[in-house]
Amino acid sequence: MEKAVIDKGLKVFENGGDAKLITHLNSCVHCGLCAESCIYYKATGDDRFIPARKVEIVASVYRRYHTFAGRFLPALVKARELNEDTANEMVDLLFGACTMCGRCTMHCSIGVDIAYLVKTGRTMLSEMGMVPASLQSTVKAAVETGNNMGIPAAEFVDTLKWMEDELTDELNTKEAKIPIDVKGKKVLYTLNPREPKFFPLSISAMAKIFYAARESWTLSSRMYDITNYAYFSGNNDEARLIAKRMWDEMDQLECSTLVLAECGHGTRALRWESPNYLKKPFPFRVKTSVELIAEYIHDGKIRLDNEKFKEAVTLHDPCNLVRNGGVCMEQRYILQNFIGDFREMAPNGTDNYCCGGGGGQLAMSEYNERRMKTAGVKAEQIRRTGAKIVVSPCHNCVDQLTQINFAFKLNIQVKTMAELVADAIIL
Amino acid sequence: MTWFSLFFLISLLICLASLGYHLLFLLRSGQTPDFAPPSGNIRAGILYSFTGAMSPVKKESAFLHLPTYAAGMVYHLGTFISILLIFLLWADVVFPIALSLGIAAFLLASASCGTGILIKRSVKRNLRALSNPDDYISNTLVTVFQLLTALTLAFGSVFTPWLFVAAGLLLLYIPMGKLKHLLYFFAARCQLGLFFGRRGVWPPHKNQTP
Structure with a gap:
């Protein structure tokens, strides 16, 4: 060397x-x-x-x-x-x-x-x-295309239009929109690129919640990616560049609140690290979608059907959101509002075990076998709750939990918080 | 002043100067400013870091290893008592016999805990892999120091020169290796309290199940 x-x-x-x-x-x-x-x-x-x-x-x-x-x-x-x-x-x-x-x-x-x-x-x-090649290529995609999956803008907008059609059909109203690049809205909502790529229904789920709460919001077609894998690769220059784009987009769209999608590391990188990458405090408000949904429920802006889910539900606490981000009780407040049989894992909250997909592990195919071996700890935790639905406010965790479900034959459903809430919302 | 008292004094001054240098270096290195707005109480976080977070009920490294945790607590207490005693012995303070023997018995117990920890480090494969010569030397020096303090209290001045030499060697060694944690422990707990306090993680939410 x-x-x-x-x-x-x-x-x-x-x-x-x-x-x-x-x-x-x-x-x-x-x-x-x-x-x-x-x-x-x-x-x-x-x-x-x-x-x-x-x-x-x-x-x-x-x-x-x-x-x-x-x-x-x-x-x-x-x-x-x-x-x-x-x-x-x-x-x-x-x-x-x-x-x-x-x-x-x-x-x-x-x-x-x-x-x-x-x-x-x-x-x-x-x-x-x-840096392992697979992780570096994820960072490279984000740096070069604006999102870590390299989704072209036209494809992204098409997906949003499709989801908007689905939403208007479901709610039977043209008022339920997925606004794109609209200036001057209160909220700029971010996404994990896994959503438009693999799980577009989670976008319409959040849009349904925004519609029910009568929120003033928009998505950006240019910069919507909440993730920042450069935080995990350890490259501070690339992390700074990615973070700055989101700040610039807030400025360009003249929004006052940046709402972070359900993504643990994205929340950590944006909420806790981006001001330090850019060496200045936020000129706008930042909150997670979990905090926002809890606020909607608390303020009576949305109501949930507590008869909707009869199955036992458990919660996986994403490490970056909970242990490293302090958002611990909001998700419990939401669930206790409409889930009759809510079961905590043991341990939970700030002591919860990682699902094994964090730290960039899901992006590093070099260590797939090892990652799935560590997942046994989480599989056992889930199994002991006896729950049929596992909810986690993190797309990365949801991805890993889905793989755990398959590998360890848990026979569970894995959902994001927005998906669960949207299913139970009373309009 | 006896030769061994002089040796102890010189060692003490060197140790204090070295630790003072470490402290000064630490303070002068400064804290990188954190521009993210806090969502918790930093002071409460630091306080919790030194109190609740250290409790064997909360700390997994303690409640999963209770015998080691208990041995470690007794061992550290024995060290603090020995440090206090050597200054008192240096000042020719005389203790009642019963008190001397009582403290000596405790120090024998704490030195046994130190020996136990040393044996565990030598025997357990995972600890051996983690250890370096400094770990063994540090443990031995502290254990011998406690043992000689106990012997001095129990049998009087015949052990005094040995005690002061052992204490002097220990003081000279402290800034070299892991024993520096007598300084860095406090800095680490402060930093951790700052981190978790700022983010609203510590103190923990009351209705979170353990």
Whole structure:
């Protein structure tokens, strides 16, 4: 490996980093008590997947170049050179064996932000050009076409028109619209590109909710993609570019509230990271669709039929929305409003296990087999609830849960929150 | 001043200077500003990080490993007591015999916990793979320090030079490896409380089931 490449990776630690980075790099005491908090370790029992090992590979490189013991007595603290072997191991552990769900962080006996260090390691690898090809191609599609699935604008608009026709037929009114590129509306609604590509009914579901709530809203044909896979690849420049497009679109369409579709990582990247990518506070309001639907119910803007669903329903908490985003009770408020037999998973909320599809795992086909092995933890959680419907306010999780349903023969239905609510809405 | 007291004093000054450097470096490195508007209470988050989040009821790493957790708690308590005692012994404070023996018994127990943790690290494959020489050295130094404090309390001055030498070596070693966590632990809990507090994750919602 060339020195110039190594230097690019090490640049992430330049000047030693900020207080947060220095703190977490120096804090792990190798107690190993984090092991069971990780779905990779839990599902496989493989020692390499203990979260502390992921911390260690990043911290050991830091120690080698930035600490007294690491520089002069590297064997004492197992400080490692950043070379090809180390970098390859980093790729396997940090990209291939972590969803950055942060469960280990929350349960670390010291308080090391393990997911943050994994993200730091991914940034190093991104600087070195070592992002797994499949993940990088997803980022590339978003950068080059404006959405991570490379859907042409004409195809997208056609899908929306089709969904609008379906909606007007279903509701028997021409007033139920899916507005596109309309300036001056209150809400700009975003989408996960999986929706127009594979699950267009979730778009009409949300449109139905907006119609029922008499919301002033629009979609954009230019920039609707809530996702930002550059957050997972660790490339901050690409993440900034993607985030800026959404900010610019808000400006162009003169909307006042950006409503984030059901996408955990998209919410995290936009709500919590984009102001930092752009180094300025939001000039507009941001809320998730889950918070908005809860508000509609609370304010009496929509009413739900509590007889609609007789089956037991359980909730999967997306890690980026709940553990890393603080949106925890809104989805429960919604469900308790119209689901008679709502069953919590154990554990749930901020302690919930990741579905295994986060952190860019669904985009990284290189690790498919491993991803589906980790999914056993979630499959077992679902099975124990006895629920027939699993709802999750995250399209990425829904995708993984659908694969889990098939692979583990759970015989369940997997739905987004908007789909469930739209089915029960009283007009 | 005896030679061993002098050694202890010099070690203490070196340790404090090194840790002071770490602290200063940390403070001077600064916090990258977070432009995202908070949705929670940062102060409450930090407070929870040091309290509720550390509770064995909430922390999985604790409740799934209760014997190790309990041993760790006793071990750390033994360390704090030993540190306090060495300064008192240095100042020639004399304790009543019953108190000395009581504390010595506790320190023997805490040193046993330290030994147990060391054995666990040496025996368990996953911990061995995670460990480096620093882990073993740190554990040994602290355990020996506790043991010598107990012996000094129980048997008097014959062990005093050994105790001060062990304490001096421990102090010299602290800034080198993982024992720095006596400083970074607090920084890490603050950072974590800041992160989860800002996002409204900590303190947790009351009606969330555990």
